[in-house]
């Protein structure tokens with residue numbers, strides 16, 4: 001296994017399925033295909049509004065012999081579902097019903113009192129907790145204080161700059177990621193990253209030595225429409241491995 005794991009987020013397979021209210025394409029089949037092509041795990045975001053991944057998807061995905069990273073809001077409802085389903089991991093993410101997609105990292109400084117008991121409950125159940133946060137050194141300190149073993153650095157700002165071709169901003173945002181990863185790893189946190197990554201933008205993030213896992217979904221599923229899911233996973237895996245050479 002590579003030192004850098006690939007978690008494939010299959011949310012948007014469910015987006016296509018839900019478009020017609022039926023059963024195809026099946027997110028579980030997508031997960032099996034992704035793993036067959038080299039994914040190290042599956043990520044699925046059970047949103048409060050169930051706009052894509054649904055509760056039955058999580059139960060079915062859990063039955064697969066692959067690590068399931070359940071992305072979820074830090075609510076009592078979702079903690080209850082996680083305790084019932086027992087995924088390998090739970091990644092706490094901020095959520096607003098009106099958002100098109102995740103818009104930022106979890107407020108783990110202002111939200112400490114709300115998060116601490118939920119992190120403890122999930123951890124005590126043997127679920128590996130990660131916090132989806134901004135790549136910021138002070139945030140790494142807060143994650144460490146909350147006793148979360150893993151942080152996932154939000155790469156959205158870096159990816160937006162990359163898409164815009166704004167080289168100075170790309171450099172600034174990448175430097176934030178590099179600094180946060182080094183600081184967080186120095187505190188003993190396991191460092192993951194994700195959101196918005198594409199074949200074109202993944203390389204510099206994959207090259208950050210402290211990052212142990214990338215979670216990639218939308219761009220990979222979009223590419224799969226043209227080259228097939230196995231090829232899309234293979235290509236992303238290859239881009240990550242090239243960056244680590």
Ligand SMILES: CC(=O)[C@@H](O)[C@H](O)COP(=O)(O)O
Pocket residue numbers: 009011012045047071093100101102132194195196217
């Ligand atoms: C937290 C994150 O960046 C994604 O994993 C999240 O799943 C995005 O939400 P959508 O998949 O609904 O766009």
Ligand SMILES: NCC(=O)COP(=O)(O)O
Pocket residue numbers: 009043152193194195196197215216217218219
């Ligand atoms: N946590 C990031 C993730 O799972 C996938 O995000 P995206 O690649 O769909 O933007």
